[in-house]
Amino acid sequence: MSNTLHIVGGGMAGSEAAWQAANAGLDVVIHEMRPKVETFAHHTGKLAEMVCSNSFRSDDHEQNAVGLLHWEMRQANSIIMAAADQHRLPAGGALAVDREPFSAQITDTLRGLDNVTIVEEEVDHLPGEGNWLFTTGPLTSPTLGEAIAHETGADRLAFFDAIAPIVYADTIDMDVVWAQSRYDKGETEDERKAYLNCPMTKDQYEAFIDALLAADKTEFHEGETATYFDGCLPIEVMAERGRETLRHGPMKPVGLTNAHKPDEKAYAVVQLRRDNALGTLFNMVGFQTKMKYGAQTEVFRMIPGLENASFARLGGIHRNTFMNSPTLLDGEMRLRTRPNIRFAGQVTGVEGYVESAAMGLLAARYAIAELTGATLPPVPATTAMGALVTHISGGAEAKTFQPMNVNFGLFPPVDLKGGRKNRPARYKAYTDRAKADWQAWLSAFDTEPA
Numbered sequence: 001m002s003n004t005l006h007i008v009g010g011g012m013a014g015s016e017a018a019w020q021a022a023n024a025g026l027d028v029v030i031h032e033m034r035p036k037v038e039t040f041a042h043h044t045g046k047l048a049e050m051v052c053s054n055s056f057r058s059d060d061h062e063q064n065a066v067g068l069l070h071w072e073m074r075q076a077n078s079i080i081m082a083a084a085d086q087h088r089l090p091a092g093g094a095l096a097v098d099r100e101p102f103s104a105q106i107t108d109t110l111r112g113l114d115n116v117t118i119v120e121e122e123v124d125h126l127p128g129e130g131n132w133l134f135t136t137g138p139l140t141s142p143t144l145g146e147a148i149a150h151e152t153g154a155d156r157l158a159f160f161d162a163i164a165p166i167v168y169a170d171t172i173d174m175d176v177v178w179a180q181s182r183y184d185k186g187e188t189e190d191e192r193k194a195y196l197n198c199p200m201t202k203d204q205y206e207a208f209i210d211a212l213l214a215a216d217k218t219e220f221h222e223g224e225t226a227t228y229f230d231g232c233l234p235i236e237v238m239a240e241r242g243r244e245t246l247r248h249g250p251m252k253p254v255g256l257t258n259a260h261k262p263d264e265k266a267y268a269v270v271q272l273r274r275d276n277a278l279g280t281l282f283n284m285v286g287f288q289t290k291m292k293y294g295a296q297t298e299v300f301r302m303i304p305g306l307e308n309a310s311f312a313r314l315g316g317i318h319r320n321t322f323m324n325s326p327t328l329l330d331g332e333m334r335l336r337t338r339p340n341i342r343f344a345g346q347v348t349g350v351e352g353y354v355e356s357a358a359m360g361l362l363a364a365r366y367a368i369a370e371l372t373g374a375t376l377p378p379v380p381a382t383t384a385m386g387a388l389v390t391h392i393s394g395g396a397e398a399k400t401f402q403p404m405n406v407n408f409g410l411f412p413p414v415d416l417k418g419g420r421k422n423r424p425a426r427y428k429a430y431t432d433r434a435k436a437d438w439q440a441w442l443s444a445f446d447t448e449p450a
């Protein structure tokens with residue numbers, strides 16, 4: 001078997017993967033289409049360009065899931081984290097990065113390695129031979145997008161995300177909300193209780209519509225077009241079409257009986273549906289939105305039962321090419337139909353610079369093990385890396401799959417001894433467990449025969 005790993009796309013995921021693979025002694029070819037072919041968001045021909053904000057978000061590795069991901073990547077000799085640390089800007093608890101020297105350093109480092117070749121070209125197909133890792137990101141070139149859709153089926157590749165907010169289950173007030181599927185549909189008790197329902201009176205509904213209409217919204221980026229389908233219109237656009245539109249759409253109250261107040265008929269109902277196999281996350285059905293994040297939190301906490309909700313992620317609609325990874329990728333991020341091809345980064349349905357780089361790191365580790373004949377145990381789902389890859393490769397609901405940031409809702413619950421149940425103690429328990437498991441996994445990697 002050839003020891004060359006071809007990486008398509010030198011963004012966050014591709015640059016990290018190239019570094020990991022080159023360090024393990026593989027020959028690496030990075031195929032990057034920029035600057036020959038441009039995207040609407042990238043402005044340079046450099047590798048690992050940060051296309052928008054310059055933040056890697058929280059660096060708190062004890063209390064925050066993305067901070068934990070930073071920590072795990074640093075332990076694994078990540079080039080993205082090393083460059084971010086070197087070009088860190090003051091930003092309180094967040095890791096903000098001086099973007100130009102950051103990507104210049106990564107470009108120069110990778111260019112300087114004898115076993116890395118950078119080819120400026122657009123790859124437009126999925127090769128049948130060789131070892132390939134595709135990390136072409138949210139702005140995968142249209143020709144390649146078509147080739148991926150041809151391989152996977154057009155319905156398994158999306159060109160826009162239409163993200164409904166996701167709520168942590170343990171922050172929903174179950175004294176107000178009840179579990180019931182519309183018209184009690186379903187073969188099993190689980191199916192008949194698949195949805196959580198938040199009831200609204202007429203006054204609450206009217207106030208909610210007023211708040212929706214008044215809320216600040218984000219505009220589409222230049223080069224993006226608002227060609228969303230009628231099936232996934234933002235809720236505020238529905239509200240603009242008429243005050244009753246939502247009550248006849250995602251908020252219709254029919255087929256539901258309030259288990260707490262069976263005699264009271266709700267005027268409108270917001271439904272939440274389970275979003276992961278663990279049952280720790282619920283998405284707000286049909287609630288995709290372009291409201292600004294601050295406005296979303298305020299408006300959604302007006303919904304009865306969600307007054308104290310914490311959001312694992314807020315809603316959005318963006319230009320974003322991503323695949324239905326739960327049905328297409330195996331646990332080692334290989335395309336099930338073509339195991340010589342791996343995918344990583346945002347095109348697999350993770351979201352954000354750090355998550356994308358992290359998945360590049362992991363995919364490279366699996367590719368290294370495969371090409372050097374080593375066996376690598378599955379990455380523990382208790383780590384931030386493992387929680388993310390488990391989510392995209394099968395833990396998420398495939399039918400409603402939308403891009404996801406790392407968050408504690410993706411982790412298997414911790415068993416807290418001695419009744420320590422407050423949130424900081426729980427998060428610390430998650431991160432302690434993750435760190436121990438990640439280090440054990442990394443050392444298994446180091447000691448495997450090459």
Ligand SMILES: Cc1cc2nc3c(=O)[nH]c(=O)nc-3n(C[C@H](O)[C@H](O)[C@H](O)COP(=O)(O)OP(=O)(O)OC[C@H]3O[C@@H](n4cnc5c(N)ncnc54)[C@H](O)[C@@H]3O)c2cc1C
Nearest residue numbers: 009011012013033052053123136137141345346352353356
């Ligand atoms: C407009 C916009 C704003 C964003 N803002 C943020 C933000 O503020 N914070 C954040 O965390 N995330 C943001 N994101 C998401 C961000 O793009 C990802 O977090 C991150 O860049 C994804 O890393 P990646 O490696 O998967 O893709 P990228 O970093 O985009 O890298 C993919 C690379 O593949 C190349 N490529 C594409 N197709 C081909 C092809 N056929 N052949 C060869 N090369 C190809 C591209 O040129 C690119 O260099 C934003 C995305 C967009 C589109």
